[in-house]
Amino acid sequence: MCSQKTKLWPGRPLPYHDEIFSSWFTRVAHSNGLSSAELYSVCVPDSRLFHIDLDRFPNDSLIEALAQHTGVSYKKIKSLTLSVYHGNVFADQSPKSRLIWIPPANVSVKSFGQQICPFCLLENEEPYARVHWRLSFVTLCPIHQLLLVDRCTKCGKPISLLKLDPILTFHRCFYCGTTLHSGSSQKHPQHAFLLQDMLIRVANGSWAKLGKKHIHPILYFRLLNYMFRLIGCSRFSTGLQDELGLGVINIPKLREIERYNVRYRNILLNLSLTLLKDWPDKFIHTCRQVGISRNKLLKMKFDHPFELVLQIDRYLGEPFFKITSKDIEQAAEYLKAQGIDPTRKELEVLLNFRFSKSHKFSFKETKKHIPSGQSRYWKLDRVNPEVKQAAKKAAHRAGENVGAWVDSVLRKELSRREYE
Ligand SMILES: [Zn+2]
Numbered sequence: 129m130c131s132q133k134t135k136l137w138p139g140r141p142l143p144y145h146d147e148i149f150s151s152w153f154t155r156v157a158h159s160n161g162l163s164s165a166e167l168y169s170v171c172v173p174d175s176r177l178f179h180i181d182l183d184r185f186p187n188d189s190l191i192e193a194l195a196q197h198t199g200v201s202y203k204k205i206k207s208l209t210l211s212v213y214h215g216n217v218f219a220d221q222s223p224k225s226r227l228i229w230i231p232p233a234n235v236s237v238k239s240f241g242q243q244i245c246p247f248c249l250l251e252n253e254e255p256y257a258r259v260h261w262r263l264s265f266v267t268l269c270p271i272h273q274l275l276l277v278d279r280c281t282k283c284g285k286p287i288s289l290l291k292l293d294p295i296l297t298f299h300r301c302f303y304c305g306t307t308l309h310s311g312s313s314q315k316h317p318q319h320a321f322l323l324q325d326m327l328i329r330v331a332n333g334s335w336a337k338l339g340k341k342h343i344h345p346i347l348y349f350r351l352l353n354y355m356f357r358l359i360g361c362s363r364f365s366t367g368l369q370d371e372l373g374l375g376v377i378n379i380p381k382l383r384e385i386e387r388y389n390v391r392y393r394n395i396l397l398n399l400s401l402t403l404l405k406d407w408p409d410k411f412i413h414t415c416r417q418v419g420i421s422r423n424k425l426l427k428m429k430f431d432h433p434f435e436l437v438l439q440i441d442r443y444l445g446e447p448f449f450k451i452t453s454k455d456i457e458q459a460a461e462y463l464k465a466q467g468i469d470p471t472r473k474e475l476e477v478l479l480n481f482r483f484s485k486s487h488k489f490s491f492k493e494t495k496k497h498i499p500s501g502q503s504r505y506w507k508l509d510r511v512n513p514e515v516k517q518a519a520k521k522a523a524h525r526a527g528e529n530v531g532a533w534v535d536s537v538l539r540k541e542l543s544r545r546e547y548e
């Protein structure tokens with residue numbers, strides 16, 4: 129690299145129009161024989177590149193130095209950062225705020241904010257990461273029709289372009305060097321790609337269609353995020369997933385929704401978009417089917433967008449059914465006649481209703497021990513403890529729920545045998 133500060137560096141790759149900053153920064157570093165950390169110290173003397181999401185927090189002196197030594201304008205470099213989504217996907221720029229739909233990358237071993245399509249990278253003459261791969265509602269590659277990849281299937285580490293050794297290409301894991309690939313080869317229906325296209329257009333500033341009106345992108349993404357959390361990790365998750373026809377897929381409840389792997393994110397996103405269909409009819413109907421009232425929704429510690437409060441005040445304000453003591457007694461009699469103990473839990477299941485603590489009816493409480501076949505890891509019941517431990521670890525690394533992971537391993541093995 130040139131020692132004089134004012135001269136251009138020998139390696140000056142031009143940024144692609146849809147490239148993300150950390151990708152271009154890494155390419156500049158590698159083309160000059162440096163790692164990203166080394167280039168950072170060259171650009172910002174006496175500083176080191178620690179755990180920072182450079183796409184979100186590129187400091188001015190870094191951009192100025194890059195502009196000076198690469199010949200690419202300050203404005204162009206700035207446009208490669210996540211600031212391109214400011215005002216559309218997020219409104220708050222303060223460093224401490226967590227951005228919905230843009231989880232951090234490069235920060236810790238749990239930062240799964242960088243996604244890639246390994247096939248797109250392989251097909252590029254010079255591989256680079258696209259800016260929209262940083263949006264967590266983008267889960268598919270429309271060209272290869274596969275899920276994007278956000279972690280290494282071998283070691284479970286997130287993707288970090290900035291930590292890549294100069295000898296490694298973008299489609300390899302920075303930690304173990306394994307070629308990154310999607311764990312699934314499932315093809316997705318055409319409408320899923322159309323919906324994703326729509327989301328990317330809204331992220332770039334188009335107003336979103338919601339029912340009969342058009343709303344601002346910020347509001348749309350807040351509503352979508354609300355639905356995502358409601359279906360994924362609220363107390364109503366199971367009921368909503370059943371009602372929306374999820375079937376046998378068992379999605380874990382993760383409070384930090386940024387940690388859902390791409391497969392779960394894709395599923396939850398499609399269910400969330402279903403809830404926004406024919407707004408607000410589908411949402412209101414589903415809430416009624418699952419027994420979600422206005423008060424129950426507003427009690428949740430979620431950030432309730434105004435448009436949502438408007439609709440739940442209008443349609444979910446009044447209780448739409450009431451369970452009386454007589455109903456409970458009749459339900460208890462019914463259970464007894466079936467030879468089932470009328471415990472609180474059995475009654476709740478039968479009536480599709482959750483009793484409050486103040487309910488006057490005297491219930492038998494459910495026994496606390498968990499019988500075989502009903503624990504969290506029931507698919508691993510009676511499995512040798514060592515294998516059980518290894519399976520849990522492998523599922524955890526893949527970001528999968530243990531049950532779903534066992535299921536996919538069995539399916540793979542069965543289809544392999546079919547071809548033998
Ligand atoms: Zn691709």
Ligand SMILES: [Zn+2]
Pocket residue numbers: 280281282283284285301302303304305306
């Ligand atoms: Zn790895």
